[in-house]
Amino acid sequence: MPTERDFQISPVVQDSVVHNSRTLINLQSLTASLFGVGAGILGLESYYGFLFYIICSVLTTLLFYVVRVAPTSIPSGKAAFDTSRYYRSPYEFWTGGLLNGLAGFILTWTLFYGLVRA
Amino acid sequence: MVPSLLHPPSQLSPAAALQLSQQAPAVLQSSPSTVSASPLSALFRTSETPDLWAKYENLLLSCLRTGDEVAARQCLERLVARFGDDNERVMAFKGLLKEADAQHNGDLDRVLKEYDQILKDNNTNIPITKRRIALLRSMGRVPEAASALVQLLQFSPTDAEAWSELADVYFSQGLYPQAVYALEEALILAPNAWNIHAHLGEMQYMAATATGAAGGSYNKYMAEALKRFTRSIEICDDYLRGYYGLKLVTSRVLKDAVKPTKQADEDEFTLPDTTTVEQLNELATAKLSEIVRHYTAQDLGWRGYDELEVAAARELLSKDGSAIER
């Protein structure tokens, strides 16, 4: 665990951290709504819908990692699936999206389920 | 760095400033001449962004630098149309234009009187206060500028720009301890600014060489200059000025053969031992020659350096090389 002194020696710029996590949250909340549309049109119900959501959002995060994070973080000496070059904690990166997008997902899921199955 | 209108142009080379100000007609034409402040029309037009106004400000500064006062006046008109006559920043820009128009010292005196009048009405108008200081300084009344700066800093001690200006004023007067103090204040407000670290190192190096090796504070200044340059490289590992300064300091320390004396005062920094200094010197030499080599070859990713700075580094390296051969 880095101490306060380590942060003073190699500072982390707060603006960049905010920008990074904001980019991720934007992507996640937008795609979550789209997954809701998909789940609604497919007519998924109860557990299958949530499973669909979890799989899809993990897949999105994975793609985000492969496309945006990996090309610069692996050459800089980080191990694969290590996001510490751009994000504070791995939990925030890999699972934060699930909660961020949930409300949007349920909204569009319900809407399109209702429209298609009415 | 490609010159962009989004950054203040004060650090640009004349060529880059000219290039920017030549964009003026295009920029002025591409954006609408008035952005109405009314929200209804804002809904239907392309929305204004803070970037747009930053562009106008920087364009204005570039145009003034290259003598294109017509375009500068247009920029100012747009700023006035949007923010009104009594906006503090706009007031400062208006003053700047008047200063640029001034033909002789009498005109400048009149502008100075106007500033005084504005400040009498509103004594917290910081942009105008700064303009006044800059004007005083450019008219050669440096002591007045310094005391005005000190007054400004008394009621606004969190202004890094003012602190570094004060440091510069003291520095130009040869008052090194005061300059160092002021720059340290700027550093407190921006603790990770590698350029301020390096600049502080430069000042301390100058202070050390000015007093000479015999002076009592020589060791202290040298040690801190060395550490400042090292720190600036640690934060930004391809900073040319940092390496340049590091090489300068370490060569000097090696040449003067200062003993890392055990100082009585525990609070001061002490010079590292000679092997470390030598290693640092080698590191700086290697990095400098790498930068010079890549810059000369115009390699991708190495083009951002200032031409004059690279030339100075090359000169330093060649001087060093011939000294070894001799």
Added chain:
Amino acid sequence: MAQIPVQTIHRDPQLFYWILFPITAVMILTGILRHYATILMATAPKKLDKKTMREQRSLLHGISVRGSFHVLSKKSFATRRDALTTAYESGAYLKDPERRGQAPPNPMSDPSSMEGMMGMMKNQMAMIIPNTLIMSWINAFFSGYVIMKLPFPLTIKFKSMLQAGVATKDMDPRWMSSISWYFLCFFGLQSVFNFLLGNDNAASQMAQQMNQMGPPGGAQMFGPGVDPDKQFLAEAENLAVIEHYSVLDGVEQRLLDSIVV
């Protein structure tokens, strides 16, 4: 186990056009309206007179010295600390030194502090008024309908919430009335607003609630009812307890270790 037959309710498709879409559209439009309304209602920061500015910025100065003491050498830090603590303790930076030690004025009677309160009130109002209006609008026009079925099962406890205004005992709690669609929109439209208005929008209620629950930021620091003298004394104490070290200690070795040519 016998399969429970799935409840089907035949609904007029017109319900969608006349209930679902109006509610959604109104929710989105109010969000956008609220965003622009907060922008328009934002007042320019109030002009400070010289003394107030000095008081606030001196305190900030102390805080930044405390925050980045590590860039200084021990000696320069010590000089600054001594100067600041003496000035703080003697009250040299106070706006009106003779009022020192008295209780701070009642924030309600002080006109300058009222403005800050008004700003907060305005934001609150921009949130509460549209919500109340929409809720009562929905209750007045659209109550008593079942419009949709949730795609996931819920326990019976949600029945009273989702089916408010529909007094049917045996209906599956998955069926929801228009007011529950309102709540879904309330929570789920965040991403839509992000998409439409950019990140810093004031449209989403969620973000605003988060802000209010968050730790008091810079606005509260100089807010009404805070005694600057106490702040200065606290800051002097904070400065005094700092154990100084510098990032410049051992920087040469760190650099030699980290940079390989």
